[in-house]
Amino acid sequence: MQLYTRSAGEGLPVVLLHAFPLSSAMWLAQREGLAAVCKVVTPDMRGFGGSVLGDDEPSLDVMADDVARLLDREGFDRAVIGGQSMGGYVTMAMCRRHPDRLLGVILANTRAGADTExxxxxxxxxxxAVLDSGSSVLVEEVLPALVGRTTVQRRAMVFGRVRGLVQSAPPRAVAWAQRAMAGRPDSFDxxxxxxxxxxxxxxxxDEVCPPADAEAMVEALPDGHLTVxxxxxxxxxxxxxxxFNRAVAAFTAELAGGAPPHG
Known part of the structure; x- marks a missing residue:
C-alpha cells in the first residue's frame, strides 16, 4: 500500500478501503463530498492503482497491517476504518488485528462469513484465468454482478466508469487479492x-452481498446500525x-459528538 489520497477536511479521520477489483479512484465522490466533515484517506491496496504488490503471501491480515502502517504515517492514533466489498474484509481483519486503532467501523456491501469450498x-x-488471459476475464465474469439493475438500466456513465476500473486491474494484484479473500476466516466472532x-x-x-448478509452482521454487532x-x-x-455520503457523514458526526450513531 504505497499510493493514497488524503482530503484536507476537518473532523475525524476516515480511511476508506476500495472494492475488488477496483482502486482508490472509486472514492472520488467520497473524497469530494465528505471533505467538509472528515479527513478522508483513500489508499490503494496492494498492487492496485499503481501501488506495489510486494512478495508477501496472499492474506487479508497483510493488508490490514498495511492499513495500520498507513495510520502511523498519517499520524493517526485511531481512525474510522471503512471498506466496501473486499475493503470490508480488510476492515474486519483490522478489527481482529488492530482493534486499538479503531474509532468506528464502516462495513459496506460485504459479509462476515468465510467462503464456501x-x-x-x-x-x-x-x-x-486472469494470470493466463489478463483482466478481460473480469469484464465477463465479475463486472455484471458489481452494479445493480438500476445502474445498468439508467446510469450508463457510472457503469462505463466501473467497467474502465475493472479493465485496468493488474492481473497479479487480482490473483493475489482473490487468494487472500479465499483464505479469510469467518468474522462473526x-x-x-x-x-x-x-x-x-x-x-x-446487491446480489453479491445481499441485504440478508448485512442484517446478519448488524445482529452480531454490539453497536451496529444498518443503512439500506x-x-x-x-x-x-x-x-x-x-x-452513501449522507450515511457516513451522519455516522462520523455522531461518533465525534459522542451520541449513539444510527443508519
Whole structure:
C-alpha cells in the first residue's frame, strides 16, 4: 500500500478501503463530498492503482497491517476504518488485528462469513484465468454482478466508469487479492466482540452481498446500525454516492459528538 489520497477536511479521520477489483479512484465522490466533515484517506491496496504488490503471501491480515502502517504515517492514533466489498474484509481483519486503532467501523456491501469450498475454488479459477488471459476475464465474469439493475438500466456513465476500473486491474494484484479473500476466516466472532460502533451499508439491489448478509452482521454487532441504499447494487458508493455520503457523514458526526450513531 504505497499510493493514497488524503482530503484536507476537518473532523475525524476516515480511511476508506476500495472494492475488488477496483482502486482508490472509486472514492472520488467520497473524497469530494465528505471533505467538509472528515479527513478522508483513500489508499490503494496492494498492487492496485499503481501501488506495489510486494512478495508477501496472499492474506487479508497483510493488508490490514498495511492499513495500520498507513495510520502511523498519517499520524493517526485511531481512525474510522471503512471498506466496501473486499475493503470490508480488510476492515474486519483490522478489527481482529488492530482493534486499538479503531474509532468506528464502516462495513459496506460485504459479509462476515468465510467462503464456501465452492466459492474458494471459483476464486482460484478466476485467479488462474486472469494470470493466463489478463483482466478481460473480469469484464465477463465479475463486472455484471458489481452494479445493480438500476445502474445498468439508467446510469450508463457510472457503469462505463466501473467497467474502465475493472479493465485496468493488474492481473497479479487480482490473483493475489482473490487468494487472500479465499483464505479469510469467518468474522462473526470478531464482530460480536467489537468495542466501537459500526455502520453497515448495503445496496438494496446487491446480489453479491445481499441485504440478508448485512442484517446478519448488524445482529452480531454490539453497536451496529444498518443503512439500506435504494436503487444501488454492490458498489453503492459509486452508484448512489450522495446517499452513501449522507450515511457516513451522519455516522462520523455522531461518533465525534459522542451520541449513539444510527443508519
Amino acid at each position: 465452492a466459492a474458494r475454488a471459483n476464486r482460484e479459477r478466476v485467479a488462474a 470478531t464482530l460480536r466482540g467489537l468495542g466501537v460502533p459500526a455502520l453497515v451499508i448495503v445496496g438494496e439491489e 441504499i435504494e436503487k444501488a447494487g454492490h458498489l453503492s458508493a459509486l452508484e448512489q454516492p450522495e446517499a
